Amino acid sequence: QKEVEQNSGPLSVPEGAIASLNCTYSDRGSQSFFWYRQYSGKSPELIMFIYSNGDKEDGRFTAQLNKASQYVSLLIRDSQPSDSATYLCAVNRDSGTYKYIFGTGTRLKVLA
Amino acid sequence: SQTIHQWPATLVQPVGSPLSLECTVEGTSNPNLYWYRQAAGRGLQLLFYSVGIGQISSEVPQNLSASRPQDRQFILSSKKLLLSDSGFYLCAWSRQGRSNQPQHFGDGTRLSIL
Numbered sequence: 568q569k570e571v572e573q574n575s576g577p578l579s580v581p582e583g584a585i586a587s588l589n590c591t592y593s594d595r596g597s598q599s600f601f602w603y604r605q606y607s608g609k610s611p612e613l614i615m616f617i618y619s620n621g622d623k624e625d626g627r628f629t630a631q632l633n634k635a636s637q638y639v640s641l642l643i644r645d646s647q648p649s650d651s652a653t654y655l656c657a658v659n660r661d662s663g664t665y666k667y668i669f670g671t672g673t674r675l676k677v678l679a
Numbered sequence: 680s681q682t683i684h685q686w687p688a689t690l691v692q693p694v695g696s697p698l699s700l701e702c703t704v705e706g707t708s709n710p711n712l713y714w715y716r717q718a719a720g721r722g723l724q725l726l727f728y729s730v731g732i733g734q735i736s737s738e739v740p741q742n743l744s745a746s747r748p749q750d751r752q753f754i755l756s757s758k759k760l761l762l763s764d765s766g767f768y769l770c771a772w773s774r775q776g777r778s779n780q781p782q783h784f785g786d787g788t789r790l791s792i793l
Contacts, residue, residue, distance in 0.1 A: 609787075610769055610785060610787040613783060635683070655722070659784075665773075667713075667782060670722055671720070
């Protein structure tokens with residue numbers, strides 16, 4: 568089992584729809600969770616981070632964390648073609664380790 | 680605000696040649712620094728991280744090495760490149776002292792080995 572798993576996609580959604588990206592992790596000790604957006608050929612860009620169970624909203628983005636079920640998700644409301652990218656999930660144990668574990672990413676395509 | 684600079688953006692090197700990639704951070708002191716490699720279609724692989732000058736932790740044994748000669752400078756090196764060293768190399772920083780802080784990435788170096 569991979570430490571951080573994401574469906575590689577592509578996930579295709581029409582413009583204006585809600586895109587839902589999911590990530591599961593295997594280490595129950597994980598405490599910090601991050602979402603990055605990576606355009607083709609570019610470096611990852613931080614979108615959001617979440618530490619506590621529940622939802623965290625930032626503009627069109629909402630991160631959802633469920634530690635009991637070991638998953639974290641990212642919702643993108645009113646999806647735009649410019650949101651088309653690969654979305655990376657990363658987790659960290661936050662116990663003195665600086666090792667962030669990244670998933671391989673989900674490719675999102677927003678269709679105009 | 681903090682910025683991270685990484686160069687060069689692209690590099691083509693022959694097998695067996697040396698490598699030096701440099702990364703500097705501005706606008707913050709004593710950052711945690713990281714080197715990652717991203718192979719095509721794969722996730723980010725942590726290569727090295729550093730929590731202070733001269734302090735380097737290696738995550739993957741290979742023919743690469745890292746150094747941190749100054750607080751905000753992180754260098755990735757190799758004496759002899761292998762074909763398998765091709766990839767997208769990313770430097771990142773996070774705030775010092777806490778391991779749960781988000782990482783911020785530089786623009787990356789795309790390395791091709793011929």
